[in-house]
Amino acid sequence: MNVSQEEAQASLSAVRDVMDQTHRAIASAYANPLLILWGALWIIAFTTAHFYLAYAFYIFMAMAVIGGAGTAVIFRVFRTKAPIQETYSPKLGWRIAVFWILLYVYVVIWLFLLTPFNGLQCNAVLSTAAMFGYVVMGFWFGSTFMIVLGLAMTGVTLVGFYLLASYYCLWMAIMGGGTLLGTGLYIRARWR
């Protein structure tokens, strides 16, 4: 087969275009509803916590319950409607759920071991633990997007904790929730 340099270049360019298109389609299908859900919840919960700090624990518990239920609904809907399906065993779904439960059980144990801690420390630990989970999921499924998002959000949390303690909740609402929501809306609008 004779292929000129120009033809080879054009073929490689076509390969890159289709691969990018497919990666975007995958992210659009899976990531945007979850990002929009969690971004909106972060904005509501952190903003409310800033003004009603005494109720922060209940606010974040409510966020976790609503977010967990919403995530389960999204996964259930995507199991039947997603254009790209996983062929792996349903057991993996349980392993993912167990990973997240264990992660938070261990985080709560560590928090109690480190008592006394204040609300700010507690929140920063829980937020960074969630982001650690994103990074692990990213490595598990080979998703650079999740790894980068998890690391970036960890950075946002640490900046808020160390440099803007008085406005930590507002910072997390705008930078954390805003980043999640903004990324979700951007993917929805541009990557379809």
Add this chain to the structure above:
Amino acid sequence: MAQLDNIIHQTVRLQIMSSLVSLDQNEQVNFTYLRKLLKLTDGNLGAHLSKLEQAGYVKIDKAFVARKPQTFISATGKGRDAFAGHVEALKEIIHSGKG
């Protein structure tokens, strides 16, 4: 030296394989979605998929999802290796400057 693959080199099949190898090994794509993504007709996509399936490069599964029949396609290990070799050969052509 890597070899160009006659089956994959055809434009539409190259697009199909590029899309399929972008998925994880445990993922498969819906036929209708792939058709829309690559802007192809049912017949055109079906014909090229048959060629790729005959070569053992893709796996085609039919399944009922929410009581509706759906066709899912994934790249096989052999298909991924052939695609990687083809891309490598294209790169070698570009770098060597040979036609």
